[in-house]
Amino acid sequence: MIDLHSHTNESDGTFTPAELVDEACAIGLEALGITDHDIFAGFDQALPLARERGLDLVCGIELSTRAPFGRGQKTVHMLGYFLDGGPSDGFRAWVGRLLASRRERNIRLIRSLNEHGVEISLGEVEAMGRSLTGRPHFARVLMNKGYVKSTEEAFRRYLAESAPSFVERDSPVIEDAIREVAAGGGVSVIAHPVRLGFRRHEEEEHFIAGLAEKGLRGIEVWHSDHNEADTARYLALANKLGLLKTGGTDFHGGNKPGLKLGTGRDGNVSVPRVVLDELRERAAVVR
Numbered sequence: 001m002i003d004l005h006s007h008t009n010e011s012d013g014t015f016t017p018a019e020l021v022d023e024a025c026a027i028g029l030e031a032l033g034i035t036d037h038d039i040f041a042g043f044d045q046a047l048p049l050a051r052e053r054g055l056d057l058v059c060g061i062e063l064s065t066r067a068p069f070g071r072g073q074k075t076v077h078m079l080g081y082f083l084d085g086g087p088s089d090g091f092r093a094w095v096g097r098l099l100a101s102r103r104e105r106n107i108r109l110i111r112s113l114n115e116h117g118v119e120i121s122l123g124e125v126e127a128m129g130r131s132l133t134g135r136p137h138f139a140r141v142l143m144n145k146g147y148v149k150s151t152e153e154a155f156r157r158y159l160a161e162s163a164p165s166f167v168e169r170d171s172p173v174i175e176d177a178i179r180e181v182a183a184g185g186g187v188s189v190i191a192h193p194v195r196l197g198f199r200r201h202e203e204e205e206h207f208i209a210g211l212a213e214k215g216l217r218g219i220e221v222w223h224s225d226h227n228e229a230d231t232a233r234y235l236a237l238a239n240k241l242g243l244l245k246t247g248g249t250d251f252h253g254g255n256k257p258g259l260k261l262g263t264g265r266d267g268n269v270s271v272p273r274v275v276l277d278e279l280r281e282r283a284a285v286v287r
Ligand code: AMP
Pocket: 012, 037, 064, 133, 134, 135, 136, 151, 152, 155, 156, 160, 252
């Protein structure tokens, strides 16, 4: 069993890097990918612990990017995997700048929530996380203060793109992210493509094929949000376009209740081991 998509409490998960390594060993994972949003601190801390325990740890990151779509823009989550010695210093510096833009978004989000009648301060949300504050931390505070009953309700009413108090984040365009990941020694993969929300499969295929032309290297085929039909479709699409395949649960601990590391929701994620071998074999080969 392998799981190439997980988050620690250095981004918006609730497990410390050490707890995540413990859990991976306890359930008998052969390989674990840590893919925190905009930060490598979780991976950096987990690496020596994983080495001690004989767990194959894969270095990853999850980036929020923008892509043109119709007349507007779509937010696209992109995974970067660094199979060979980790990311370059240049890439780490680029990611550090993304972290700064996130803080600026958080200041505006606080202001917007205040304008929508929610009494909440930056200090309160920042206290929920470590180096990075994300919307799941806002959701926690909204719950603790009794504004909402669940994470879902927090997003629906206040934090999701469709909510009146939502604020846009200054994120890189996907071409730039693909280029930066490649220059930093990594492989770029489109994360949980089902969340792009395409109604027609031909449009979805056209969009992903366009990204492949811009240098995208893979598709996340297995994911806790994918049903059997989604997984089959993305597997076929990856094969058709000659893209790499990855997969993982997107484990966030208590910030995504009901999801188990390694197997997702009721065992709906089952990533073949060979996927990681192919990723390593082809990581260095530029298409
Ligand atoms: P941020 O990166 O701070 O903009 O927050 C995005 C994160 O919020 C995602 O990576 C998910 O972990 C979480 N998230 C986004 N939408 C939802 C939702 N509808 N329900 C629960 N969590 C969500």
